[in-house]
Amino acid sequence: MEVSKKTIFIKNWILSYVNSMPKKAQSLVIGVSGGIDSAVTSTLCAMTGIKTIALCMPIKQISSQHELSLKHNEWLKEKFKNVEIYTIELDDVYKSFQTKLSKFDNNHGMANSRARIRMTTLYQVASANNGIVVGTGNKVEDFGVGFFTKYGDGGVDISPIADCTKTEVWELGKELKIFEEIVKAQPTDGLWDDGRTDVSQLGLTYQEAEEAMFNLKSKNRSKYEEIRKLNLHKMESIPVCKIPK
Secondary structure, rough: HHHHHHHHHHHHHHHHHHOOOOOOOEEEEEEEOOHHHHHHHHHHHHHHEEEEEEEEEOOOOOHHHHHHHHHHHHHHHHHOOOEEEEEEOOOOHHHHHHHHHHHHHHHHHHHHHHHHHHHHHHHHHHOOEEEEEOOOOOOOHHHOOOOOOOOOOOOOOOOOOOOOHHHHHHHHHHHHHHOHHHHHHHOOOOOOOOOOHHHHOOOOOOOHHHHHHHHOOOOHHHHHHHHHHHHHHHHOOOOOOOOOO
16 A cells, blocks of 8 residues: 555544544543654544644653654644643652662563553543553564563553554655654664663564564574564463363
């Protein structure tokens, strides 16, 4: 499908989902990180005409990432009359969390906790605005390498770009006139003090991961499968103990 048609298709899909709800959502709530996925998804939400609430939620954020998220949100607000933007500083919340759990300190756990604190914030804002939380995961992250933080059964309500590869998301970004700095920025989850990128964590570029995902004979297939195996538990339903009747 042509990129221009794809943007309209996704926008209409969001509208269709909201209109099919037993009690229609009054708002779409999304976290904007300064990366391409959230920039594209927030723009597509705004295009629906539904009240769109875009949140910047810095936690010990690297300034360049935070500045891009602020810049994108200001652009959204100027471009769409249905957009509300907020910056919710979560440093103190995170510091308190760290202190209370100092006996259970673990770098990876604390990185994931940043993501969960943001998710809790998104759901609180959504509840206060009769809204739903919109996810920003793409196909490679959500169904390929499992490069995301699992939230149990409180993840997101809808995920509009989950069927798009990262390459397709970059194409959508260009089509939607997202700032070039965001389109060209190194993908990062923003959960680490050292600013590590997705590539440094995965050991593969998104292009390499995509190629390995669809090509069984890829030179990177074994690496891809290794990463996928480690994260497969995040992509499957929560295990439930079935008690015999």
